[in-house]
Amino acid sequence: MAQLELFSHPGPGVRYRAGLCSTAALGLLLLWALTYLPPLLVAYRSQGLWLKQSTYMEQPTVQFQYEVLLVAMTGADPGSFLAWSTFPAFNHLQEDQLRVPLISTREEDKNHDGKMDQLHFKLELPLQSTEQVLAVQLILTFSYQLHRMSTFVMQSMAFIQSSSPIPGSQLYVNGDLKLHQRQSLSHCGVDIRYNVSVINGTSPFASDYDLTNIIAAYQDRNVTTVLSDSNPVWLVGRAADAPFVINATIRYPVEVILYPLAVV
Numbered sequence: 001m002a003q004l005e006l007f008s009h010p011g012p013g014v015r016y017r018a019g020l021c022s023t024a025a026l027g028l029l030l031l032w033a034l035t036y037l038p039p040l041l042v043a044y045r046s047q048g049l050w051l052k053q054s055t056y057m058e059q060p061t062v063q064f065q066y067e068v069l070l071v072a073m074t075g076a077d078p079g080s081f082l083a084w085s086t087f088p089a090f091n092h093l094q095e096d097q098l099r100v101p102l103i104s105t106r107e108e109d110k111n112h113d114g115k116m117d118q119l120h121f122k123l124e125l126p127l128q129s130t131e132q133v134l135a136v137q138l139i140l141t142f143s144y145q146l147h148r149m150s151t152f153v154m155q156s157m158a159f160i161q162s163s164s165p166i167p168g169s170q171l172y173v174n175g176d177l178k179l180h181q182r183q184s185l186s187h188c189g190v191d192i193r194y195n196v197s198v199i200n201g202t203s204p205f206a207s208d209y210d211l212t213n214i215i216a217a218y219q220d221r222n223v224t225t226v227l228s229d230s231n232p233v234w235l236v237g238r239a240a241d242a243p244f245v246i247n248a249t250i251r252y253p254v255e256v257i258l259y260p261l262a263v264v
């Protein structure tokens with residue numbers, strides 16, 4: 001019984017959600033009982049009680065953070081590109097390459113359950129008639145939260161990249177913002193270790209906006225989101241005065257989340 005007391009009164013700084021953790025406490029009590037009843041242990045083990053991991057389903061609470069970083073390649077030379085972001089320090093680093101696009105976004109709650117289901121994102125990059133776009137790289141950032149078991153809060157991204165030898169008029173993307181877990185999430189408590197910016201927008205250094213550095217730091221995380229099955233469609237045939245358009249639909253699907261069972 002001493003163990004049970006300990007578990008239901010966590011120390012300062014540890015926040016458990018009462019309902020779920022009493023399930024955990026029950027698991028601990030079961031563990032205690034089973035430890036002292038070896039014959040039962042064998043019986044229960046054969047019924048799969050000692051699974052180490054389980055899963056649950058949850059629709060995440062996702063919100064577009066209105067952070068955008070765009071690089072559009074306009075030729076083969078290293079200097080042939082246009083760039084823009086929502087970070088003033090990044091824009092400051094661009095000189096002639098800075099080009100401000102027109103952006104419109106809309107998040108939609110299709111089933112009216114109070115959680116957004118998808119983002120419609122449209123970007124129009126104005127081009128001169130002599131300019132062309134051969135490749136684009138785009139980062140959009142999101143606030144991504146889970147609440148059903150543990151409270152998990154992170155800032156994550158969708159990375160969109162597409163290129164073609166033929167100059168484009170539009171890039172159409174339609175995919176899922178999927179959770180990628182390299183580690184199972186806790187069954188209770190609060191986890192904010194990845195509630196950090198994907199892009200350090202306060203930094204004045206160009207290296208902090210380098211896509212390879214941003215992606216390397218992001219991939220170091222155990223839990224991320226990845227834009228998957230995005231099926232990029234590269235459309236060609238731009239009218240001389242037309243902008244280059246990025247038309248993206250990013251869905252926030254229900255996830256199957258891995259978590260450890262309370263049995264240690």
Ligand SMILES: *[C@@H]1O[C@H](CO)[C@@H](O)[C@H](O)[C@H]1NC(C)=O
Binds near residue numbers: 153192195196
């Ligand atoms: C996550 O980070 C954002 C931005 O820094 C902050 O406003 C928010 O309070 C944080 N959320 C939690 C649960 O710590």
Ligand SMILES: *[C@@H]1O[C@H](CO)[C@@H](O)[C@H](O)[C@H]1NC(C)=O
Binds near residue numbers: 204
């Ligand atoms: C962002 O960059 C600034 C300047 O380099 C640095 O002082 C700050 O610690 C960085 N913030 C994060 C969260 O890495």
Ligand SMILES: *[C@@H]1O[C@H](CO)[C@@H](O)[C@H](O)[C@H]1NC(C)=O
Binds near residue numbers: 182183193222
């Ligand atoms: C990431 O997962 C590994 C393996 O599960 C673990 O050893 C490491 O501590 C985790 N890192 C963080 C920051 O939680």
Ligand SMILES: *[C@@H]1O[C@H](CO)[C@@H](O)[C@H](O)[C@H]1NC(C)=O
Binds near residue numbers: 122245247248249
């Ligand atoms: C973007 O795609 C949607 C379909 O998902 C379409 O209805 C809309 O017309 C497209 N916008 C542009 C500018 O092509």
